[in-house]
Amino acid sequence: DAGVIQSPRHEVTEMGQEVTLRCKPISGHDYLFWYRQTMMRGLELLIYFNNNVPIDDSGMPEDRFSAKMPNASFSTLKIQPSEPRDSAVYFCASRDRGRDTQYFGPGTRLTVL
């Protein structure tokens, strides 16, 4: 398996622009997690899905952030409008219902100017 795939790997945008991050989980995994990593706050869980349904979005910082999972093999995290404080590395991870281990993707480094 190719593992969790994220795109793009790097994104540079200007404040106010819409940003869409993409994730393809490991085939057969039914949990998908979105994390944000910054120096100040470390690794924070933003939202997670079970069988494509959002279960807990309490970590989403504000209404500018939204996430969707239209099918078992694809999820998006959207920021609209983006702000400089959104600059971070965003990770997607997936997990099999029967297992404990979360597998992380390589991350998307977002820079908002």
Added chain:
Amino acid sequence: GENVEQHPSTLSVQEGDSAVIKCTYSDSASNYFPWYKQELGKGPQLIIDIRSNVGEKKDQRIAVTLNKTAKHFSLHITETQPEDSAVYFCAASSHGSSNTGKLIFGQGTTLQVKP
């Protein structure tokens, strides 16, 4: 909710020495404790994990110990090598029929192994 504290934030050792990283957690319901290694420009990768029904687990040069009473767990790396240099994260979660194992991460430890 769960809170995980990790120490030290940075650790420098000579090649061949041992390294120990410690974490404490707050939620007594937590029962799963993984350790992740993150290399520069990559996502975290699981290196070892332990469940609350086990006190110690070992995999070659790495081991994890868990003290449920004190709510702390530790990562031990023996015979360190330069390739062990990375950021290490501990995490805690509660796995059971009523929850889905949300991971709460510590702040991370940057380990430097000097040749």
